[in-house]
Amino acid sequence: MSSILIKNANIVNEGSIFQGDVLVENDIIAEISNSISAKSSDTKIIDADGQYLLPGMIDDQVHFREPGLTHKADIESESKAAVAGGITTFIEMPNTIPQATTIELLEDKFTIAKETSWANYSFMFGGTNDNLDEILKVDPTKVAGLKLFLGSSTGNMLVDDPETIENIFSKTKLLISTHCEDEATIKKNLEEHIKEYGDNIPLEKHPVIRSEEACYLSSSKAIELAKKTGARLHVFHLSTAKETKLFSNKKPLSEKKITAEVCIHHLWFSDEDYKTKGTKIKWNPAVKTKNDREGLLKALKDDRIDVIATDHAPHTWDEKNNVYTKAPSGGPLVQHAMVALMEMYHKGLISLEKIVEKTAHNPAILFQIKDRGYIRRGYKADLVLMDLQSPWTVNKENILYKCGWSPFEGAVFKSRVTHTIVNGTLAYENLKFPNRSHGERITFDR
Template sequence: MRKTLIKNAKIVTDGITRNGDLLIEGDVIKEISESISAKDGNTIIIDAEGKYLLPGVIDDQVHFREPGLTHKGNIESESAAAVAGGITTYMEMPNTSPQTTTIKEWENKMAIAAKDSYANYAFMFGGTNDNLDEILKVDVTKVPALKLFLGSSTGNMLVDDKEVLKKIFSNVKLRIALHCEDEATIKANLQQAIDTYGDDIPMEQHPIIRSEEACYLSSSGAVELAKETGGRIHVFHLSTGKETNLFNNKKAIKDKQITSEVCIHHLWFSDEDYAAKGSLIKWNPAVKTAKDREEIWEALLDDRIDVIATDHAPHTIDEKSNSYLKCPSGGPLVQHALPAMMQFVAKEKISIEKVVEKMCHNPALLFGIADRGFIREGFKADLVLVDPNNPWTVTKDNILAKCGWSPFEGVTFNSRITHTFVNGHLAYQNFKVNQVKNAQALTFQR
């Protein structure tokens, strides 16, 4: 049986950091102690002196573009970028081509991932105005959540029939993950921008078109409907300070009916960055004001916001080079999310224990992921070693996402991910992905 002994690490889990050793046997954490000796000559020993040992990051929102959009990325390429970023587990979204709105298409994605994924995987099921019967067939032990687009949809995935929404919220046992932006408000704002600028709309107009009002109108309506019906909802990628007041910190995450998430780009960028970054920071929902960013940070730190994710959504640089009306929203983030959060740790904006809570513990608890998200004996050995004092600069040469660019190009991160383990297997070490894959499908305790 494969054995790896990690010695002298700063182990971060369950709200504390302590020095110690950790033994991996097979795909599980066998032992955690102040000092562990190798029992035989076959044990691989890694000296982690000065490094943090974290649970593998669980990213609850990625778009890996397969099937149908593989010129942007695919499960193999994007999961490689994920393990390079310390993300050992991901949940992928249903707006691929074809959409994951039938059991058949969900099974197809699972088969691709079983063959090609470097990281543990699960795929959300997509809702439409007319597939409730299919939704009710979903195996809740294998699907993390139902994804609904209440704005900014692709294909026919905009769920805008209020009666359908009420039926879904009332009948679906899964947690319901939501993209909340009001389409009518956005369309009106877009028309006003077209009337003013014609086809040459500045990127700085993006947070005005996809406004605070559009976000709040949709998210507040979803929260109200969840309270009315008993639906369990998780609101993705909050982008406004106003929305944070819809959520509370009065319950433990496992007991919350209504939860929320923030993404890396809404913690890092503001509308002041459009001048330099342009379309590279065009996301839906839009990056908004510095004041919004600070209010989001406040809600993250006081536990109104439960999860940090990426919304990794790559497009080619040619696609992102188009004018506003033709430029798609989204960008690659899985490789740089944890280094970005470690930058905030270094600036004492957030503690490393809180980062682990929001990126590892809470996604596991929120979705009921079995035996992951914590460093505990008997849990799966999904682990990340981070050197907090080993600077590196993001360049095109070290970007692993298939699209080949990043909004973080030129940024120097203080922290470097040196090792990523997926189910006990060394999946990544110092800018090199191990081509042997050892990923597993997630299961959910429900």
């Protein structure tokens, strides 16, 4: 039996911070106590020396680009970067090539992850205008949920037929996650800007084109439909303060039927950063104003927004380094998500307890993930040690993404991940990967 004993940690879990030890045996948290002694000479002892022990982040929205787009990223490369960043579980999106819009194609992705993923995993099934029959075959106990692109998608994954959308909302038992931007509004705005600027539209116009109006219109329609049909709706990557008014904090998360997520980049950047960051911060939905950023943080802290995620979506730099109309949206984030949140903690913007709630506890509750997301006896040992006083600078040499760049290049973070344990395996330790972790397909209590 393998065992790891973490001693003298500040344990952040379930709304409190307390000093103690944690014993891991095989893949399970075996004991949590003020003081634990090693039971075997083979036990690996990690003296946390006052560092902070957190449950690993569960990132409910990533694009790891496999299959079909592996020149940008793949499950192995990005899950390894995620583990270095303190993410131990991810849920990946269906817009790969081919798209995961049939049971067979979805299971192909699970097969790849079983062989190559460093972190635990599940995948979203993709909805289209014409695959309702296939959606209804999906077993809700085995798959994270259904992803609907109600705006901004590739291939045929834009679901824009009102009758189809209502049929899906009415009939599926899956949790529905949506990308909400109104395509007609965006198309009109884009055409007007192309008339004025041609292809070389200033990046500062991105949040004007993919506007507050486009986001609010689509989000409000999805919520109205969810209320009408009783569907379980989770709205991905809110980007405007106005949208936060559509969500409630009057019920505990476990009782909510309509929930929301915010991503790191919408909490960190604002439209003032386009001048220096350019296409590196071109995302859909767009990074918007400081007021939007502040409104999102306020809604996160008062529990109208339930989850923090990354929407990690890498492209090569050659692809991104282009004029507005040709530069794809999306960027890599999994390696730097947790340290960015710790920087927000250092600035007094959010507490450690709230960070853990939104990155680990709440994704586990929302998706009904079995035995993960908490530091609890009997739960899977997915754990992260953070040193909150170990400054470092993001640069090309320490970026682990396959695409080789980051929107955080040049940023100095006060905190760093020192250790990541995945299913009881010490996968990451002080800038090295001492053991090859093997992620597991997460299971659901549904």
